Amino acid sequence: MHYAILGNGVAGIEAALGLRARDSEARITLVSAEHEHFFSRPALMYVFAGQTTLRDTEPYDRGLYDRMRFERRSGRVASLDAPGHALVFDDGSRLGYDKLLLAVGSKGRCAPWPDAEGEGLHYFVTLRDLEALDRAARKGMRAAVVGGGLIGVEVAEILHDRGLHVTFVIREGWYFPAALDANESALVAEHMRDHGIDVRTGATVDRVVRADDGRIRALRLAGGVELAADLVVSSIGVEPSTGFLAGGALKLAANGAVETDDALRTSVPDVWAAGDCANVTWVDASRRPEQLWYTARDQGRAAARSMLGDEIAYHRGTWYNSAKFFDLEWTTAGHVPATVGPDGSAVAPLPGYRTWFQRVPGRFESQRIVVKGDRVVGFNMLGSRWNHEPFLEWIHERRSLEWVLKHLAQAQFDEELSPGFRIHAGASVS
């Protein structure tokens, strides 16, 4: 049996480990054009900042591939020959397989603005993106970072750390509206401005302005304002790196992701997909990829079981996530409805929902608890550390707001000696 895994990221390597754990004989080949060792993609910002080396971000020791007898093949795959059970590389060579896992991940969504593509336009998703930005970004330059999401804030932080003047251009009325409400976002924006970032909300990009020699000169916003810029980083989201599959036998969704069933099988025999490139069913029944580290790992493991013949159904549990906005840590769990839609328009509060919120006086810290009827269904915690596991348990146990507030300190996960959770006078329910 020859298992080929296209993609040496977290989904790919976890699948390979899952296969090897159950099948000590099989030939397992990992194919990657990016790097010969598995590294942590969310850690790329620390590599750029010189806080870690790329090698520090490799989660496993380098002996792993030998110990596990994983073969490695580096190169770019040009197409999939599904009937012939082979990957075709751009140099024309082929790699046959008995079973294939597509774990190709995603890349930065193409900047859609006129004159954007070319020198000075950057993304920050892949190792190549990191290398390009590392070569280009010099102290004293002006950078425009477009896109108010998680990658945008990381790029703003590392460019600012390097000594660039950073303008953070956000289309929506506030930063990260998919997860933060107006109060929380104001707090994050204030924190970013404190760090010296020029945060522009409600700013739609009109075009990139290039000088006669082709270099980027400015970013023009709708309304005519021009932001002087030497480089532009587009962080308006990611899309599956499935271009090489287009037009082939394998079914892709309109969003470019590989369609999979509950067992992560694709539309063609003996091919599975996992991670950022795979469309899965969400709790709300929508079909989207889960572009998260934890779920890519879980999907990789689930795909391995499926490839080994287990009857599985991949289902994500209750939502949780965490991130960091400069020094502010953010933990979320359960159902925290967005208060602004993807198009920037306000979303009416869901019927029967209430929100408990407090901003801790004198600190960049807030807590938001979402209540549906008489039970708590969601948490959004900013600026302090929380263990999401009790949150998920309490949601599962249908705890009331009063009960949760009484026990909330148990879930606090800050370093010892940190200020403990307490309810302040300004706490409100709305």
Place this chain on the structure above:
Amino acid sequence: MQAGLMNTYQQPMSSRLWPAWVLSALLFAAYVLLYFGPLPALGLRFDLLQRVAEVAGQALGLPVVLHSKWILYGTVYTLAMIAGGAFVLRRHGNSRYQRVRTVTVVAVQVLFAFMLPIVLQVFGRKEYYFSYFWPLKIEYFYPSVILEQPFLIVFWSFAGSLVAFPLLAYFLGKRFYCSWVCGCGGLANTAGEPFRHLSSKSARAWSIEKVSIHTVLFLALVATAIVWINWAVGRAHPDFARFAFQVQDWYGFAIGAMFAGVLGVGLYPLMGTRVWCRFGCPMAALLGLVQKLGRFRITVKKDMCISCGNCSTYCEMGIDVRAYAMANQSFTRASCVGCGMCAHVCPRGVLKLENKPLRWKAGQPIRVYAVDL
């Protein structure tokens, strides 16, 4: 809670580039001069540092008893800790744990390992370092040294090493000493901060460490026992007395001077700051064994690790913290000195140092909840 970014690898000094090698060579030279004084083999016929101390002492008009290279060394050491402490507060002071810990370890150095010994000497008493204990300070169990001291100090030394330390290590972990009190750890966690990431995280280093640190502990116990036996029976057995003095000398040279001093600090810029604490310190070995049985633990928040490697990179003891975080495994490692930096630099708040019992089910991934929301 991490404050901004550290740019560690952008500094040549912190990246094992040539300035690091130069500094390492200078530190080696300074410690060799300190411990071994005149080096006729190298053409140095007088004790250079002692001469410097005497000239400086006279220039400053200090009492003659302070005209000693050891006072000079203590001064430089303490100043390095104060400067390094200020650096740490600037960099990590947004964490209250780091703030309190850094201020404490520097204050202990200034008061108990620097000022108090000087005061004692100025008043004609034997010097005594109240923040050092057997078996790190092995001579504080040597009868010839400790029994010269007043009863209170004898009590402090024995009750400290034999009663208080095991109890404190059981309830708080060895960090109460190694990263809150001890001067060796104190220098590492202040002036040594720019080098903490250089510790080897390899499994090989871990296996060497387990053998070497427990070997030193064994040697310390044996040396202490021999010295006590000699105290009891040495007068009647001059051959044994000679042997006991040789053991004492040899331990002082090999472990006290070479390992703890020359290698321990000299290797800072190349192998990280805790070479002595990790591979050699008998106190760390002893407290580590207690720690394994005790309450201290690093709790791992489940399924939240992004495997970025900051925790492992910045572990000065070379513990591959990430491996535990990725495996959802709360853990206690004997070597962990509880500096708290892994928790501090974690961008997802996955780690927490604790002495309390685990609250949530250990070892398993988060249940997949089927919640109808």
